[in-house]
Amino acid sequence: MPNDLDTVFAALADPTRRTILAMLLEDDMAVTDVAEPFEMSLAAISKHLVILTKAGLISQEKRGRVKWCKLEPDALRAASVWMQGFGQFEPVNLDAFERFLEVELPSDEA
Amino acid sequence: MPNDLDTVFAALADPTRRTILAMLLEDDMAVTDVAEPFEMSLAAISKHLVILTKAGLISQEKRGRVKWCKLEPDALRAASVWMQGFGQFEPVNLDAFERFLEVELPSDEA
DNA sequence: ACAAAGATCAACCAAAAGGTTGAATATGCG
DNA sequence: CGCATATTCAACCTTTTGGTTGATCTTTGT
Numbered sequence: 001m002p003n004d005l006d007t008v009f010a011a012l013a014d015p016t017r018r019t020i021l022a023m024l025l026e027d028d029m030a031v032t033d034v035a036e037p038f039e040m041s042l043a044a045i046s047k048h049l050v051i052l053t054k055a056g057l058i059s060q061e062k063r064g065r066v067k068w069c070k071l072e073p074d075a076l077r078a079a080s081v082w083m084q085g086f087g088q089f090e091p092v093n094l095d096a097f098e099r100f101l102e103v104e105l106p107s108d109e110a
Numbered sequence: 111m112p113n114d115l116d117t118v119f120a121a122l123a124d125p126t127r128r129t130i131l132a133m134l135l136e137d138d139m140a141v142t143d144v145a146e147p148f149e150m151s152l153a154a155i156s157k158h159l160v161i162l163t164k165a166g167l168i169s170q171e172k173r174g175r176v177k178w179c180k181l182e183p184d185a186l187r188a189a190s191v192w193m194q195g196f197g198q199f200e201p202v203n204l205d206a207f208e209r210f211l212e213v214e215l216p217s218d219e220a
Numbered sequence: 221a222c223a224a225a226g227a228t229c230a231a232c233c234a235a236a237a238g239g240t241t242g243a244a245t246a247t248g249c250g
Numbered sequence: 251c252g253c254a255t256a257t258t259c260a261a262c263c264t265t266t267t268g269g270t271t272g273a274t275c276t277t278t279g280t
Contacts, residue, residue: 006125013119044239046258065247065256073196080193086183087190141227154269156228175226175277
């Protein structure tokens with residue numbers, strides 16, 4: 001529901017949150033597992049996940065005592081349209097994107 | 111030079127700054143003229159322009175006593191690639207972009 | 221020379237961001 | 251039941267952000 005540009009861009013401005021998104025690109029994850037590679041408290045990661053959820057970039061579903069996080073890439077569409085309006089960039093450059101993932105993902109990437 | 115994703119997304123997270131970018135899409139502008147439609151001090155706008163400059167999103171060139179601001183859309187490329195990596199969105203939707211401009215631009219749009 | 225215009229600087233302020241720790245709340249398991 | 255696990259809450263702290271105002275500096279026009 002909340003998919004305002006302010007919120008989305010602000011959520012994307014933090015490297016921890018971008019890394020989390022990249023991790024969720026591979027698979028849905030539980031909060032504890034999302035937190036594992038980071039050198040910060042679980043509570044801090046929990047807050048980051050709230051921010052991502054409010055931006056609509058992920059969704060969280062509780063099953064049992066585990067809360068699963070799922071990427072919601074559609075939330076990026078509006079922001080993507082906004083940005084492309086300025087640049088007329090090449091459609092999709094997956095090579096460049098994978099270079100980002102290598103840099104931004106925690107080293108244990110599979 | 112500085113074109114780091116943190117800086118670019120943070121710069122885009124503020125509605126005043128996005129509006130400024132949209133204004134500069136039409137034409138280069140002097141700082142005073144950029145500030146005119148906003149209900150905030152010139153100093154505040156000057157700071158916003160510094161942030162946009164540090165993000166590489168605009169450049170500023172002083173000619174005489176006037177400092178001209180110019181959009182630098184290339185700075186958006188990296189961020190755009192990053193975002194598209196998630197979504198595989200439709201290439202460019204100019205209609206959607208112009209809808210943004212109508213919402214975000216100060217009403218005196220020409 | 222002087223005054224006005226264009227823009228930034230410096231000091232300040234309130235609110236938001238990003239983190240910590242320790243307690244609380246559910247849920248699952250033996 | 252009773253304990254461990256999964257996650258959040260609450261209070262707190264520090265730094266950053268976004269704004270203000272008044273002084274300053276440079277350039278232009280008369």
